[in-house]
Amino acid sequence: MYKVFVNEKKLLVSKHPEPLEKELRYESFTTLEIALDLLENTSVKELNVFGENIEEIWGEFQKLFRIIEAAGGLVNNPDGKLLFIKRLGKWDLPKGKMEKGESREESAIREIEEETGLKDVELVKFINTTYHIYIERNGEKILKCTHWFEMNFNGEDTSKPQIEEGITEVAWKNTTQIENEVFPSTFKNIELIVKEFWNSKLK
Numbered sequence: 001m002y003k004v005f006v007n008e009k010k011l012l013v014s015k016h017p018e019p020l021e022k023e024l025r026y027e028s029f030t031t032l033e034i035a036l037d038l039l040e041n042t043s044v045k046e047l048n049v050f051g052e053n054i055e056e057i058w059g060e061f062q063k064l065f066r067i068i069e070a071a072g073g074l075v076n077n078p079d080g081k082l083l084f085i086k087r088l089g090k091w092d093l094p095k096g097k098m099e100k101g102e103s104r105e106e107s108a109i110r111e112i113e114e115e116t117g118l119k120d121v122e123l124v125k126f127i128n129t130t131y132h133i134y135i136e137r138n139g140e141k142i143l144k145c146t147h148w149f150e151m152n153f154n155g156e157d158t159s160k161p162q163i164e165e166g167i168t169e170v171a172w173k174n175t176t177q178i179e180n181e182v183f184p185s186t187f188k189n190i191e192l193i194v195k196e197f198w199n200s201k202l203k
Helices: 029-041 054-062 104-116 175-185 188-202
Strands: 002-006 009-014 022-025 046-050 066-076 082-087 090-092 095-097 122-135 141-152 167-173
Touching (some): 002 054, 009 029, 009 054, 022 029, 029 054, 082 104, 090 175, 104 122, 104 141
Parallel strands (some): 009 046
Antiparallel strands (some): 066 095, 082 090
């Protein structure tokens, strides 16, 4: 199953129909074009495209976009708080585009160091990948795939925002603060990966 956010609206690609606002059975490439058009140009807020061969559908879907890969981290400290950044007035997790020749892990650690000023972050494990779509100023459609890792930090807190990247704040947040402050002012895929991370901790 793949979840993609289009202007904060949800597109779910699955093998079997899911109970969302609108469902489309995958017939051909055109099904995907129709799905995107509905999410971009109508009031539909969530849509499910389903079909037996989910990997084939996903492969066709990716052909609609230029793909950009990014990596980032959910960084824990010994107090059980998570590290967030504030960029352009919204809370976000530290992340950024992968550079040529970098592994996902290397990219995630580098981006955290650059965006938050923290050194010696310890990588624990891969969590999942989130997907969202945006349009460049030239009209090109981008599918951004962000690979997320769980990380630990228990060194000296040297955090400071990377101002030149539009980051105005770096802050550690506990569960209550995340639910009350971060979730109302963040992106759907950030909320999704934080909740997935929390659920993995409960298992």
